[in-house]
Amino acid sequence: MERPCRAPSGIDLSVPSVSRIYDYYLGGSHNFEVDREAGRRAIEAFPDMPKIMQANRAFMRRAVRHAVERGVTRFLDVGSGIPTFGGVHETAQAADPEARVVYVDHDPVAVAHSRTVLKGNDRAGVVAADLRSPEAILRSPEVTRLLTPGRPVALLLVAVLHFVPDEDDPWAAVARLRDALPPGSLLILTHAATEGGPMKPEEGEKVASVYRTIGSPLCTRSRRDVARFFEGFTLVEPGLVPMPTWRPEPREDPDAEPEARGAGEAGAAAEPDRAADPVFTAGFAGVAGVGRKP
Numbered sequence: 001m002e003r004p005c006r007a008p009s010g011i012d013l014s015v016p017s018v019s020r021i022y023d024y025y026l027g028g029s030h031n032f033e034v035d036r037e038a039g040r041r042a043i044e045a046f047p048d049m050p051k052i053m054q055a056n057r058a059f060m061r062r063a064v065r066h067a068v069e070r071g072v073t074r075f076l077d078v079g080s081g082i083p084t085f086g087g088v089h090e091t092a093q094a095a096d097p098e099a100r101v102v103y104v105d106h107d108p109v110a111v112a113h114s115r116t117v118l119k120g121n122d123r124a125g126v127v128a129a130d131l132r133s134p135e136a137i138l139r140s141p142e143v144t145r146l147l148t149p150g151r152p153v154a155l156l157l158v159a160v161l162h163f164v165p166d167e168d169d170p171w172a173a174v175a176r177l178r179d180a181l182p183p184g185s186l187l188i189l190t191h192a193a194t195e196g197g198p199m200k201p202e203e204g205e206k207v208a209s210v211y212r213t214i215g216s217p218l219c220t221r222s223r224r225d226v227a228r229f230f231e232g233f234t235l236v237e238p239g240l241v242p243m244p245t246w247r248p249e250p251r252e253d254p255d256a257e258p259e260a261r262g263a264g265e266a267g268a269a270a271e272p273d274r275a276a277d278p279v280f281t282a283g284f285a286g287v288a289g290v291g292r293k294p
């Protein structure tokens with residue numbers, strides 16, 4: 001296989017990666033043919049996949065701005081992926097140039113790309129770690145350097161927990177991270193949900209099989225099980241809801257939403273129009289919420 005020059009050394013290009021498939025859905029360029037092929041299979045099974053990922057990213061940006069507006073300017077983004085297209089550091093530092101961000105991912109490709117993207121940004125760092133090892137995250141030099149002790153943190157777990165199976169007890173790992181946060185901290189979370197979605201069971205099974213074959217099975221969960229990740233936190237209004245209905249903002253300039261032109265979709269409408277689209281208002285489209293530590 002030809003090795004693209006931007007592929008970090010030591011990366012197995014014959015295996016698709018979740019973060020690069022996601023980048024492909026968003027219309028990014030940090031992906032290889034093996035990822036695009038897997039992404040195309042998922043889109044073939046469910047053509048609205050890219051729209052769901054765009055809604056996920058749009059929620060993430062709104063939640064980050066919400067955090068900064070409330071004075072929370074320290075961000076710990078676990079399962080951060082490849083931070084292109086209005087990633088957390090861009091959104092947070094546009095709202096407050098002093099905002100600090102620690103990205104964490106277990107995928108070496110996501111980590112390598114994140115390091116490249118963040119070169120020269122001394123208020124952002126990257127940790128290679130697995131969320132199932134919260135102590136490794138909390139003790140990392142980047143967390144110590146960038147997250148000021150005693151200052152509230154926005155912990156992001158966006159579109160990542162559905163890659164951790166029940167038997168690995170993601171609730172325990174999240175509880176450990178939550179417990180380490182000072183009062184006033186926020187938990188920003190999205191999760192693929194099982195209830196009442198637009199995806200037919202056979203479509204869902206085909207999408208799930210794509211992720212199974214790449215070794216990252218999808219664990220969609222009930223809203224009740226997703227709500228357990230917020231234990232001890234107070235959900236801010238409007239609670240745990242379909243992604244586009246969490247505090248939609250007035251129509252934005254489509255140029256400010258670059259991934260709206262992602263794979264399978266050219267020039268998609270911005271958020272308020274999406275909120276009226278049934279694909280976004282239920283089920284597999286996923287649920288989103290922000291909780292606050294009292």
Ligand SMILES: C[S@@+](CC[C@H](N)C(=O)[O-])C[C@H]1O[C@@H](n2cnc3c(N)ncnc32)[C@H](O)[C@@H]1O
Nearest residue numbers: 019079080081105106107130131158159160163
């Ligand atoms: C769908 S992407 C989401 C990226 C980003 N959070 C967003 O929503 O824009 C999921 C990311 O979670 C990462 N991931 C999956 N399981 C993980 C784990 N156990 N620990 C850390 N990262 C994980 C994947 O490598 C991937 O980059």
